[in-house]
Amino acid sequence: MNTYLLFKSLHLISVISWMAGLLYLPRIFVYHSQNNSKIIISEVFKTMEKKLFYFIMTPAMFLSWLFGLLLIHEIGFEKLSEVWMILKLVFVILLTTYHFYLGKILNQFKFDSNKHSHKFYRYINEIPTILLILIIFVVIFKPI
DSSP: OOHHHHHHHHHHHHHHHHHHHHHHHHHHHHHHHHTTTOHHHHHHHHHHHHHIIIIIIHHHHHHHHHHHHHHHHHHOGGGGGSHHHHHHHHHHHHHHHHHHHHHHHHHHHHTTOOOOOHHHHHHHTTHHHHHHHHHHHHHHHOOO
16 A cells, blocks of 8 residues: 555545634634624534534644654655745644634633634634645645
């Protein structure tokens, strides 16, 4: 069996799952912030947010990293010195930082201490899209 293709497939599946969560959680935050004063609705959003973050997004993030590192092992660690790989890793680290920032916001909603409007969440919802586009172009075209 070709382990490179296996790891690549598992990496892509993990990344797609992670990205789905990174795109969806801020949308839930939009609706949660608009309905924060309605106790029953707020509790439903808290449950949705918690399950998405802890049971889908976080495992998908760890699996994305695991299979990504296994891919680097397969292609050789000398690829880490190539500019495209450095750029990809920087963008993935930014995505990971964004992931944990969403976790911080999740805790603010959990304790009913949200400080942001629905517009804020609409804006930050664009961050993973921009990073995804950059990552794809860097990986496909391998510039520089």
